[in-house]
Amino acid sequence: MELADGAGDTVHPEVRAHITSLVSALGGISTDDDGQYQLGDDALEVLRDLKRWIRFYDEKTNRMDVARCIHDANLIEGDLLPILKTWPENAMDNKFRSRIALACFELMVPLTWPLERDKERMTMNHHRHLPVLELAQVQYKRAIINFDGARILHAAVRAALPAMALPIGDRTARDQGIIKLVLYFLRNMASIAPPSDVKYDGDESQISRSATIDAFSYQDIFHLLLTLASNMGEDFRTEDTAVMEIIYHLVKRVEVDKLFMDERQLNQAKASELSAVMNKEAAMLKSHNRKGPTRHNRFGTMIWIQRDDGKMSSLSGQDALADAATRNKKMDDNKTFKPPRRARKDNKDERELGLPVKLNARANDQLRNFVQEFIDSGFNPLFIHIRKTIDREAPHLLGYHRRQFFYLVAWFLEAERVGRKAKKMSGSGHEVENNDVNRFHLVAGVLNQEMFITLNRALHESYDTKDWTELTSVMRCFTQILLTVQEMAETGNEDDQEIAENVLSRLFYEEATHDAIANIIRTYKDQTFDYLDAATELVHHFIRILEAFSKQNVDLQVRSRKQTRRKKKKKKTTKTQATMEGSGDDGEDDGDEGEFGDSADDEEAAERTSKERKFDFHRFSSRFTPQGVVDTFTTFTKYYRDLTAAQLKRAHRYFYRVAFKEQMSVMLFRVDIIHLFYNMIKGPEPLDKSSGSVYQEWEELVKHVLRKCTKKIQERPELLVELLFSKVPSTAFFLEYGYERQTTSTSQSKPAAELEFKYTEERDQQIAIAVGALLDKNGAEHIDWVRQRLSEAETSRRAWIAAEESKRDDEAIFEGEDEPAQDAAAKLPPLFSKRSHAKTVEKLEKDVQRDNAEQKTAVFKNPYLRLLMKLSGMRLLGPASDETPESAWIIPGDISADQLKDAIHFINQAEFNPPTFEDGVLAENQLKRKTAPRKKAAFDDDDDNENGDGDGDLLFPAGGPTARKSVDEKQKKTAKRTRKRGKGSDAEEPNDAELDEKARKRREKELEKARRIKSALYVREGDDEFDSEEDEAFFAREREIAARANHAAASAIIYPYATTARTKRKSMVLSDNESQNDDEGDDDDDDDDDQDDEASLGPTRRITSSQESSQESRNGRTDGTPHGTADGTASDGESRKKRKTRSAAGEEQDSNAIAQSGMDTETDVDMDTAPPTKPGIAPPSDEEADTVAVARRPRVRGGFVMDSDDE
Incomplete structure (x- = not known):
């Protein structure tokens, strides 16, 4: 709908007129009844019409005109909230008020739904309306959580309580929709925040995280979340992601250390932060005053500098007058090459995470109590169920749910550790320790093998797809699991220590995980600081814990995924056509390693792969010394002015390991790294000396590194040139030891293959x-x-x-x-x-x-x-x-x-x-080459083991140190597809265009999922109760349909038989249960008899079935319910008995009908009819839905029997 010429309104006038008239017809404040809101005569229908406008105009046409008009009409604050105020909390039996309240929430959910800036789907309307609607949602949140007349969030819970009280098997689709509607309303209230790029004029304290937590606590929302989380998987199933989203928006960016501080400790922490900031400001001002501009800085300054070669250079600015060092620095800055950089893409996931949150003392106590109760009762049920949802890729699972899952697991694991530590410090010592002996069982749901499989899969997938935000959450989750297990090992409890050792052996068993972590830290480029912080933290703790664990377990084993057959294929693709040299000259080796010469080498390589499964920590730690990893930690250290003591210690430990433990200090001998180290100690903005041990440790490290650098330059003057460049491993080894690395082959060459005659x-x-x-x-x-x-x-x-x-x-x-x-x-x-x-x-x-x-x-x-x-x-x-x-x-x-x-x-x-x-x-x-007997699984791990019947588990049992799935299972097609993807040596990595195309398809899939979820939120009008007039009209229509069905069935009986072939179709559709019950001998015999009867009495059986269906229609059974039970389900035994009864009772009629017709034919009017679901009864789940054995009846469409020709 286009704007008329000359129209100055941002919304079409007709749309605005419709919405304004509907809002006016909804009702208003009464002047007679003490200022109470008075509903209009058709208030419920008006609310439904507004819902239709939002759904069929804004969402279908991808516009935001209706939402803009509703905001301009002040619908939520002026109408919906006063309407909810008129619903008393003790009036649970008032169905009209309940339906009005539910209709109000049906409007508020799409109006407060998170707004997405998808550049591919955005139109001019989005750019016109989005800034206004973002501020409108903030106003909605402020009005809802601070409304004095009623507890709006509590009213939403009351609207869903009748549906929640029903057992999960008795809930209809409408009940499920109401529960989801209320949960998404709470999600929206928790997620709305002032936009970072738009100025909010109101009081942000009314919509802050503290205000939201206070409202959730006061209106009993925390109790609802605890109830849902603790019963997840039993009474609730598809609500897991909605509950997780609510908790995620409540705790994201909350500092766990401050959460478990009391008010006195919190005040001390704030005072220390303020003191540290003031000291930084004083140091900055001191440096600025020493070398800053003079009082004549209002005048321009330009000076000429004569360099050593006699050339002149010009500098401008007052700072050029300070000293020679400043002038040289200014000249160096001008010479620095600054390549053009494209604008950074706006990541909505990073924007959603936001800045760190500061909570007041009241909200801090409320959130701390909720977190403690959630860990005690709801942590394991909720996160176990969500992990299963992620593994099976449920339809209601969206792309960002996995990232939120790993973020929450990491956050609550850290909260559990910090909370236990705080209790030990403030508690009564021994008594608290006894109470906390089994605290690890409260988080055991994320410390099992299934969780580790999900974690490793997410680690590899997010790295391969370059989803850095999700990878950040996965890395933080991995780190917190390592720290939690480490604390278990240090408790002194033998059971906890045994569990911790088993968990660590599982975590460190896969060598693919070691490779992924090394690649992540090595390939850092320009991701966010959160990604950099998470990567360095994971590497620091992973190396530290693995080193300690490998020292305790000398025989630590790891499983390598490298396949010898894949190496063999790679060797064949890179070689030319194999030739076999018969002489002993120089060309002989090439020929011998051709078609007939590499069989034994391949077997030896396979045997070597199996033997090298013993873990070597020195070999593993050397993977973190290349220049890429050093550059990553150097980039992290450049933020030293803003890093905490733990982060500075993390970087210090890495540089110390490289320089002294690994004896690769030459990797640090680069001009920019040396310059950074010098500035941290002696530069214009050094580390804070009041930080204590952190400054002293860095000072000692820099002193030793610079001393080794000067000493190494004296030994090898060529290092002066290498200071300007990064070091490849061979150059670094030569600079460190003075000779090139001596490479020796660890595998002995094998004899030529044995030949035989054709x-x-x-x-x-x-x-x-x-x-x-x-x-x-x-x-x-x-x-x-x-x-x-x-x-x-x-x-x-x-x-x-x-x-x-x-x-x-x-x-x-x-x-x-x-x-x-x-x-x-x-x-x-x-x-x-x-x-x-x-x-x-x-x-x-x-x-x-x-x-x-x-x-x-x-x-x-x-x-x-x-x-x-x-x-x-x-x-x-x-x-x-x-x-x-x-x-x-x-x-x-x-x-x-x-x-x-x-x-x-x-x-x-x-x-x-x-x-x-x-x-x-x-x-x-x-x-030809003789085929040597080969034990396939003795050398190959998994890749080529199609049937899983090898003996590779003789060396290492399947799953390593813990129980895993049986190796006898056939591999799924996904495993084959993965193998094909990496097959061959020439397999090219997907380029940026392919990755963008895959990302676009994923986004489209996510949009379609979100569209279905949002569309399912609307409660259908047909699900509401009908009044008496609607009931009468409904039954009148049903009687008319039944009459037409009776007439059609009667006409089908006298339909003349057509002469057909001797083959006949079966008139009964056997259920899957009947066809598969091979162990029931008598039943199978009965089935065979039934089939024989059907084969001989085909035409008459159909007549009998149609007569029965018409008789049922006369009796009022028009819902298509099968014979047997009232609810449309019949057991196998009952269905067999009924078929036998029909067969025996109608035998005489069938024979008479055949004799009269004189033909061996069958009718074509029988069609399958699927029994519809009764209103008010929830459709069965996929697991419970069984095929019911029913007679084939005429297919009725609109009351008419549909013949095959009619279709």
């Missing part, structure tokens, strides 16, 4: 193929070497045989035997027949001598040479898994001289007459 089985042909392959690879020298070794072995064995024959002949002559000596070779005993025979065979074994290192490498890496050696009878001495280039090869004693002679003959024959193959195929194509 088609050939004859030994002579196999030797010929091996010789041909070596000749193709220019390996003639290897063939000569093998032939020489075989000849030597044959000669030695024949000499041994001759010696044995001569010895036996001599013995025979000496003994006088007449029988001739037999061949010694024929008498050679078989291998391992007897121990003496084995010794004889050992004498015949001959070592294969290798001439040089090149020959050893060829035997180790050349697969064709190894194949020829094995075919010739040579064997490896020792197990193949321990083979090295120095391993010995032998010719076993069971190889006879004739066999060696045959091998030499085959080699000679193949060498002088190499084998040829069709189409010019080479000999190597007749070979």
